[in-house]
Amino acid sequence: MDKILTVFKWELHKLFSSWKKAVALFLLPAILLMASLNVFPLLINYMSTGSFNQKPVLIVDAPKSFYDYVENTVDARVYEYKYISAREFESMVNAREQFVRDLRKGLIICIFTTDSSRPGFDDEIRNYYTEISSGNAEAISTAAIHISYDVNSVTAESRAQQFHEGVLKGYQSGLIDELGGDYSIVGSSLFDVDTFNPVTDFEEYRTVANAAAARVVPGVLMIMMYYCVYSLVSDMFASERDRGFMAKLLITPVSRKKIYAGKILAIVSIVSASAYITMLLLFFSSWINRSNNAMSLLPFGMMLTPSELLTVLIAIPITALLMTAICISITFDLKRMQEITINLQLPLIYFLADFFLQMFRGTRPITLEYFIPMHNTLQLISETFMAQNKVWHVLLVYALNFAVAVCVLRYTFKKEESI
Amino acid sequence: MITLTDVHKSYTKDHETIKGVSFEVKEGQIFGLLGPNGAGKTTLMQMISTLMKPTSGTIEIDGLTSDKDLLEIHRKIGFLTNEIKLDPLSTPNNLFNFFAALYDIPKDELEERKQESFARFGIEPFANKKIVELSTGMKQKISIAISLIHDPPVIIFDEPTNGLDILTSKQVTDYLLELKEKGHAIILSTHIFSVAEELCDEIAMLVDGKIVAQGTVDELKRIAKADTFEKAFFNIYVEHHVE
Numbered sequence: 303m304d305k306i307l308t309v310f311k312w313e314l315h316k317l318f319s320s321w322k323k324a325v326a327l328f329l330l331p332a333i334l335l336m337a338s339l340n341v342f343p344l345l346i347n348y349m350s351t352g353s354f355n356q357k358p359v360l361i362v363d364a365p366k367s368f369y370d371y372v373e374n375t376v377d378a379r380v381y382e383y384k385y386i387s388a389r390e391f392e393s394m395v396n397a398r399e400q401f402v403r404d405l406r407k408g409l410i411i412c413i414f415t416t417d418s419s420r421p422g423f424d425d426e427i428r429n430y431y432t433e434i435s436s437g438n439a440e441a442i443s444t445a446a447i448h449i450s451y452d453v454n455s456v457t458a459e460s461r462a463q464q465f466h467e468g469v470l471k472g473y474q475s476g477l478i479d480e481l482g483g484d485y486s487i488v489g490s491s492l493f494d495v496d497t498f499n500p501v502t503d504f505e506e507y508r509t510v511a512n513a514a515a516a517r518v519v520p521g522v523l524m525i526m527m528y529y530c531v532y533s534l535v536s537d538m539f540a541s542e543r544d545r546g547f548m549a550k551l552l553i554t555p556v557s558r559k560k561i562y563a564g565k566i567l568a569i570v571s572i573v574s575a576s577a578y579i580t581m582l583l584l585f586f587s588s589w590i591n592r593s594n595n596a597m598s599l600l601p602f603g604m605m606l607t608p609s610e611l612l613t614v615l616i617a618i619p620i621t622a623l624l625m626t627a628i629c630i631s632i633t634f635d636l637k638r639m640q641e642i643t644i645n646l647q648l649p650l651i652y653f654l655a656d657f658f659l660q661m662f663r664g665t666r667p668i669t670l671e672y673f674i675p676m677h678n679t680l681q682l683i684s685e686t687f688m689a690q691n692k693v694w695h696v697l698l699v700y701a702l703n704f705a706v707a708v709c710v711l712r713y714t715f716k717k718e719e720s721i
Numbered sequence: 722m723i724t725l726t727d728v729h730k731s732y733t734k735d736h737e738t739i740k741g742v743s744f745e746v747k748e749g750q751i752f753g754l755l756g757p758n759g760a761g762k763t764t765l766m767q768m769i770s771t772l773m774k775p776t777s778g779t780i781e782i783d784g785l786t787s788d789k790d791l792l793e794i795h796r797k798i799g800f801l802t803n804e805i806k807l808d809p810l811s812t813p814n815n816l817f818n819f820f821a822a823l824y825d826i827p828k829d830e831l832e833e834r835k836q837e838s839f840a841r842f843g844i845e846p847f848a849n850k851k852i853v854e855l856s857t858g859m860k861q862k863i864s865i866a867i868s869l870i871h872d873p874p875v876i877i878f879d880e881p882t883n884g885l886d887i888l889t890s891k892q893v894t895d896y897l898l899e900l901k902e903k904g905h906a907i908i909l910s911t912h913i914f915s916v917a918e919e920l921c922d923e924i925a926m927l928v929d930g931k932i933v934a935q936g937t938v939d940e941l942k943r944i945a946k947a948d949t950f951e952k953a954f955f956n957i958y959v960e961h962h963v964e
Contacts, residue, residue, distance in 0.1 A: 308822045319810045319851075545806035549772050550867070554823040555795040 305556045309564025332580040358382040362391045362413040365423035371473045376506045378469045408458040410451045417444035507603025512687045515604045520683035521657025530573040532646045535629035538565045540642045573622040610686045621679040624703045627710040675706045722906035728778035740930040746906045753921030754910040761930040762910040766879045770800040801868040802879035809853035813863045824871040838866040858889035876907045914951045933961040
């Protein structure tokens with residue numbers, strides 16, 4: 303064991319003797335990731351609207367119920383609002399040029415209206431329920447919400463749809479609760495929302511943020527981990543063999559198994575540390591996103607319980623071991639550095655594809671997916687964020703990935719020893 | 722000290738790289754392997770240093786075989802090739818400490834050995850410089866110092882003076898002669914005639930994976946009916962090389 307630690311310490315020493323190498327492995331990927339998470343939405347916005355800033359949603363003649371709804375609903379606070387009266391809106395439309403320019407830059411307008419002969423929006427809804435509950439089945443409400451945006455702007459269109467789905471539908475249900483609740487058949491509110499309970503509030507944030515994280519975080523972690531494993535295996539195995547330094551190590555009175563074990567231990571430790579730093583930064587990124595930018599890939603409030611966190615923390619080194627085994631197997635099968643480099647990069651395509659599939663996936667994983675090495679880690683982390691993991695899934699992923707890693711390493715080293 | 726008996730090596734089924742090589746190297750002897758590129762010198766050296774396994778035949782180092790006593794053999798051999806490139810960001814000091822730990826050299830002995838070795842090769846002024854900042858000759862000296870850190874009785878040098886300037890080359894060859902005097906068994910592969918002529922007590926000429934002639938420099942000249950060692954080599958090569 304002491305010889306394994308000697309090699310392990312040597313590899314760490316090598317890494318930290320070059321601050322550039324250390325930064326490239328530990329911080330650069332995470333920093334680049336942070337930057338891209340924030341720049342990517344901005345770029346899409348710029349390409350679509352010609353502006354980096356997102357326009358606030360313009361709310362015309364907002365009723366009190368809408369103010370209250372925004373105040374008390376996490377999903378609704380994702381957007382920035384600008385409230386104006388109908389008169390202000392009219393003068394805005396009259397200044398045609400500026401209005402058209404704003405629309406082109408992604409402005410979304412949400413107008414609350416009722417028939418001019420009727421009272422305000424809230425009263426109109428309240429009257430409607432009163433009519434309904436007094437037995438008038440043909441009661442009609444003239445209250446309407448109009449959403450306007452530039453149909454040529456992809457961002458505006460998608461934001462308007464998101465706003466409709468994420469805010470207005472919830473608001474619509476809220477109206478039944480707030481304004482129609484007293485008149486419902488059972489005589490009580492349809493929805494119980496404890497707006498004063500911080501735990502409930504926090505849970506609401508967490509649900510939204512973790513659902514987004516389940517799409518983004520696992521794929522990102524897998525790509526980052528593979529990038530690190532690939533760089534380290536290239537350096538510690540392929541490059542050292544190419545330089546002849548490996549031969550020098552292999553003729554010391556330390557068994558091959560111990561030398562390789564020391565190197566593998568170093569790779570798994572470095573990659574795990576790098577993944578933990580990345581994860582920490584992802585959490586940090588979520589928790590500083592208090593303004594909840596609608597385009598952000600990581601909304602505010604991402605959180606794992608201690609047991610969920612432990613599940614992910616254990617999955618990372620096991621997966622790093624499997625990735626290392628695969629990279630070593632590729633390295634030992636090939637001789638020329640150029641071939642090795644190209645072949646080591648190939649799995650990155652798989653991880654990228656898996657990442658994007660996860661991003662846009664609308665279904666939950668099927669059991670069979672837990673039997674696919676590495677893909678199962680992605681699903682495990684994703685399901686952990688969704689708080690949907692089953693214990694046997696977790697154990698299966700750990701055991702399967704570890705077993706496959708050990709088998710690949712044994713096979714590779716046995717083959718190499720026979721040469 | 723080193724005994725090879727009918728050693729064969731094939732990488733593929735239809736081609737044999739080493740075809741039944743046998744020889745013996747005694748203590749206090751420098752044995753030279755001379756041959757053109759592709760003759761199988763490096764393969765043979767790698768098999769002797771246990772980096773490769775022979776397809777058939779046996780290699781014994783001080784009566785030990787790699788099947789049973791691999792790590793014990795490693796304590797007895799020092800292997801050096803000019804192809805070894807040390808980690809560019811390490812320092813000679815760190816490399817020496819690392820290999821000393823792998824060879825179980827006690828800490829109280831380590832500093833003494835390091836000082837002696839660094840002084841011999843003039844490494845002291847560069848001991849804490851990064852390898853990348855050093856000259857080729859200096860890197861080779863560090864490689865030698867590390868290879869012989871455990872004072873092995875058997876030394877295997879594959880083209881030790883390749884790419885070195887005359888001064889460094891001389892330092893290396895002088896050191897080899899000194900080791901020979903101390904009783905080390907040394908195998909040396911080279912394609913530089915002057916090095917072979919100056920250092921080797923016995924030379925085996927390897928052509929197409931076979932030893933085609935073996936003996937002292939004078940014996941080889943006599944076999945090849947040549948007045949110089951260089952001519953002897955060419956005569957033997959022409960006679961045995963198959964196109």
